Amino acid sequence: MDKLKVFETFASVAARGSLSAAARAEGVAPAVVSRRLDALEEHLGVKLLVRTTRRIALTHEGTAFLDDCQRILAEVAGAEASVSAGGVQASGHLRITAPAGFGRRHVAPLVPAFHAAHPRLRISLNLSDRVVDLAAEGYDCAVRVGDLPDSSLVSIRLADNRRLCVATPAYLARRGTPRHPRELAQHDCLVLSSDASQSRGWAFRVPRSAAGQAAAEHDVIHLRPEGPLDCTDGQVLHDWCLAGHGIAWRSTWEVEHEVNAGRLVPVLEQFAAPPNGIYAIVPHPTRHLPLRVRLWVDHLRERYGDPGFWRRPG
Numbered sequence: 001m002d003k004l005k006v007f008e009t010f011a012s013v014a015a016r017g018s019l020s021a022a023a024r025a026e027g028v029a030p031a032v033v034s035r036r037l038d039a040l041e042e043h044l045g046v047k048l049l050v051r052t053t054r055r056i057a058l059t060h061e062g063t064a065f066l067d068d069c070q071r072i073l074a075e076v077a078g079a080e081a082s083v084s085a086g087g088v089q090a091s092g093h094l095r096i097t098a099p100a101g102f103g104r105r106h107v108a109p110l111v112p113a114f115h116a117a118h119p120r121l122r123i124s125l126n127l128s129d130r131v132v133d134l135a136a137e138g139y140d141c142a143v144r145v146g147d148l149p150d151s152s153l154v155s156i157r158l159a160d161n162r163r164l165c166v167a168t169p170a171y172l173a174r175r176g177t178p179r180h181p182r183e184l185a186q187h188d189c190l191v192l193s194s195d196a197s198q199s200r201g202w203a204f205r206v207p208r209s210a211a212g213q214a215a216a217e218h219d220v221i222h223l224r225p226e227g228p229l230d231c232t233d234g235q236v237l238h239d240w241c242l243a244g245h246g247i248a249w250r251s252t253w254e255v256e257h258e259v260n261a262g263r264l265v266p267v268l269e270q271f272a273a274p275p276n277g278i279y280a281i282v283p284h285p286t287r288h289l290p291l292r293v294r295l296w297v298d299h300l301r302e303r304y305g306d307p308g309f310w311r312r313p314g
Contacts, residue, residue, distance in 0.1 A: 004076065007069045009036045010048065014066050015138040017056055025093055070284060077291035090292040091120035097134075098143040101234050102278075103127040106253060106304075107143055114299050121292055134283045140293045142281040143300070145251065154282050156297055159304040160275035162252045163203065166264040168244040178247070181206065181223055181271055188246030189225035193232045201225075202249040203273035220273050225249075253278070256310045278304060 012022040013033065023030040041048055048062035058066060077090070098107040108125060115123055126132065126139070134142055134153060145161055165184075178184055181204040201222040208217045227246055231237055234254070241248040241255075242263060258264040280297045282289055289297075303309050 004073075006036045006040045007073060009033055010040055011066060011069050011073060013037065013049070013056060014058055014062070015135075017136070017138065019051075019056070021138075067284075070290070074290050074294075089120060090118040090290075090295050092290065092292050093122045093124065094141075094292045094296060095124045095126070095139045096141050096143070096296070097126040097128065097132045097139050099145060100127045100129050102145050102253065103143065106309075110299065110303055114296060118292070118295065134281065140282070140290070141296060144279050144281055145253075145276075147276050148279060148281075154284065156280040156282070156301075157277045158280055158297075158300050159278045161278050162272065162275040163249060164252065164255075164269060164272050165202070165247050165249050165267045166241060166255050166259065167247045167267060168242065168263065169265055171244045171246065172265060172267070174244075177267055179268075181221070181268060184223065184225045184247065187225075187227070188229070189227035190237045190240050190246045190248040191225060191227055191230045192234065192237065193230045204268065204271040205273050206271055253310055257312060260311050 009022060009026065012025055013019060016022050016025065019030045019033045019037075023033045026033070037049060044061075044065070046061045047059050048065055050057045050059060096107070096111075103125070104127060108127070111123055111125055115121055132139055132142060134140075143158075144155075148155055165178075171188075175187060178187060181202075184202075201224040204221050204223065205218045206221055208219055225247075229240055229245060231240075234250070237248050238250065238254055240246065241250070242258065247267065252259075255264050259266060280300055282293060282297070
């Protein structure tokens, strides 16, 4: 039994949840995958997987063994890379997911260059505003923007995500510039529909008004501005804002290029809320990650850490 190959097969089946999916990824028949798993279970003397016609589930022993398998495979990949004459060589199938809007602008453009540097990789990119279950759906890494819920997943902060109010010069010349967040009630605000995100509203940092408080102390407040136009799609709000239809509250990754070009003007900057983050989410501790995932996260960190990256046209 080629233990390393069998470990790879077991990890692939566990990640994909099916023998046929793992077989397709390896380019072998499902029967080959099944024989490898049978041999592994016989060698260990324990049941690792419960297989039915509809699904595959890990046993308690299988879950524990999977963690060790992934660690071993990651260490072997790292050892191979360290002595490779051609430098670090990642291989295998890298599966990435990201929000649709952010992914189109700031993830998809990075994939071809990363593949060119690591041509032995196969890369699949899923763009969806649905929160993908990494472990259940077999993804290696998710890029997510904003406040993260409590989770057993591992998050790696890649960059700050600042949010600000913007409008066109023409709109501000026509309607005036708000000087305080409360003045947004007198403006046309372009908002996400109630069934979309931003459920808490627009966030602002305002000085505390209580007597005796130091001038530097602030509170974060949330407002729910209203306007004649709303939409469930952030890109549509972006387009409406550029067309001069009102004020929008957007992330800098969406509008920084237009702000630098003068097509949009920030307003209420002195009330901007503290940034949240842009994160890489992975299902395992970083020391156990496969080489392909560690290199991808490093690639994101390097690119997102360059201020010029965010100023380029989206």
